[in-house]
Amino acid sequence: MVYIAGEEMTHYATELFVDQWIKPYFDISTWETYDLSCKSRDVTDDKVLHDAVEAGARIGAIFKEPTITPSTVQVKEMGLSKAFGSPNGAMRKGWNGITISRDTIHIKGIELGYKNQVLFERHAVGGEYGAGYNEVGAGTLLTTYLPDDNSPPFVVDKRDLTDDNNVVVVYHNPYDNVKELAHIFFGRCLEHKVTPYIVTKKTVFKWQEGFWSTMKEIFEKDYKDTFLKEGLLERSGNELTHLISDAATMQLIRWTDGGFGMAAHNYDGDMLTDQIAQVHRSPGFITSNLVGKSDDGSLIKEFEASHGTVSDLWNDHLAGKETSLNPLGLVEAMIGAMQHAAMLDVEKHPDDASKLEVKMKVLNFTETLREAMHNTFRYGQGTRDMSGPSGFSTEDFIGKVAWRLNR
Ligand code: NAD
Incomplete structure (x- = not known):
């Protein structure tokens, strides 16, 4: 798989857990690593970003640490030759991005913000970002x-x-891939047994009508009957329901039972998923996966945490203070990338039994890793965003999970 390294606190924590949780059990020497820290982008005149996008398109399974898009102040501080743009735009374009899927992470036995899962599908392209x-x-x-x-x-x-x-x-909204987004969204809602909602501001932003009508068309044609059979539309009047984005912001705070999914345009999705992260306790409890398509039709998936590089904790760490970073979003991303890489390898080599064996090993290991992390949270040894002031530090949490894996 492709490993994209970033910087600051999330880079430090990821290096720690890869060393202690993964390397003892897996040979990771075939991972292709690209360093997207600002310094590395500067030294290579951004060739490294170009290479990372090419590798992602070729391999199809990507783990990405959060990265910094430098502000003018940071350009000066880091002595960069220019203000490099966000790498995310290049990736969404290079991998034919369809959607960024963001879901709540749950730990059995622990109540976070939402009782049941909340899924989100954010259109990965267009809108204000490309203005x-x-x-x-x-x-x-x-x-x-x-x-x-x-x-x-x-x-x-x-x-x-x-x-x-x-x-x-x-700006424009490219709508060719909205049909694919619809299939991904409704398929995931069925798999997780949640009620789908479509969010736009089409009452005022009339040009957004096409997003809703395409989603509705695909829903009526391919999904409605199954949703009705499964009883998943009872809370929405047995129809696919449209929510104005203002209403969606309010419902996200009221519907803390969870059990629903939302699909929205790029910018609305960005804002609404940050709100979900806050209701659900911490940005550490949300996943973020970019789904794109390669030329042969297979899905390219990039897995990352929904949060940034956690600069405030990094500054504390540099000042010698203790920190408590919740690595769950990062680790779910790592798990997702490892599983997708193994699955693609089986798809590409259907007659090679050894690939299937590796896939089973990856599934087994990643499930064990997830369980070890969740148990650590369940036994009150979680990070402080979850367990309060008595929670573990960044290093102690990683050490505790490593100990549990080694037993
Ligand atoms: P952030 O998400 O890093 O942090 C926001 C707040 O949430 C901070 O108070 C932080 O301590 C807390 N937080 C976030 N994740 C946490 C976790 N896992 N455990 C505990 N606390 C957590 O956002 P920011 O501070 O606005 O941005 C920092 C840097 O990250 C910026 O340079 C920004 O450009 C970059 N960024 C990158 C991405 C990305 O690569 N996808 C996304 C957002 C921000």
Whole structure:
């Protein structure tokens, strides 16, 4: 599989748990590692990002640590030659990103924010993230469309700008892969037995209608009967229900029983999943998986935690203070990547029994690892976001799980 290294606290913690939890049991020498720290991107003039994207497309199973997208202050502090952009955009593009799936993590016997699972599907491309913009004065703004098939161009939008100071923004939502997103979302909702909701702001943002209508069309055609049979639409009036994004933000706080899934555009998904992370106690209890597609049709999956590099704890660590990082999101990402890599290897070599044997070993080991972590939480030896001030430090938690694995 591909291992993308980042920096700060999450890099430190990941190195610790790979050393203590994985290396004693697995030969990881075939992992392809790419260092996406700012320094490494600078030294290679970002070739390393290009290489990582190529490797991900070739191999199809990727683990990624959180990375820093440097601010102007950080560019100076780290002595970088320029303000490197977010690597995530290049990855979503390079791997034909369809969706970023973000789910709550649960530990049996422990109540976190949501009692039952919450799934989220965030459209991985388009919207504000890919916007073009400029600062302009008074004048007229024309947005003109030039079709590829040489049919006549037309003006999509014309507006008169009367202020002396404006920022103008153009973006688009590429909708070709929304059908695939729908299949991934409804399939996952069925697998986890939760009620699906589609979230947009289409009442005001009229251009978002297509997202809802495509999701609805796929649902009615391929999924409705099964959802009805399974009784999964009872809470939504036996129909697929649309939620305005404002309503969704409120329901996420009220529906703490969980048991539902939401699919949304890119930016709404970004915000709403941060809210889910807070309701569910900590960003450490949420997964984040980018699902894309390779040219041969197999799924490329990149697994990461939903949080950042946890700079505040890193600064504490550098200052010699004790820290307590919850590694669950990172480890679920590692587990996901290891399992997907093993599964792809079996798919690519259907006649090679040794690949199946490796897959079974990976499944066995990753289940044992998950159990060792959950037991550590269950025995009150969790990190402080979960167990309060008496919880374990970053190093002690990792050490305790290593001890449990070794018994
Ligand atoms: P963050 O997610 O790293 O931290 C936000 C807050 O949540 C902090 O108080 C942190 O201590 C806490 N927190 C997060 N995860 C935790 C965990 N597992 N255990 C315990 N506490 C946890 O976000 P930030 O501080 O805004 O960003 C730090 C850096 O991460 C920035 O440079 C940003 O660019 C980067 N970032 C990267 C990604 C990514 O690579 N996908 C995503 C978000 C932010």
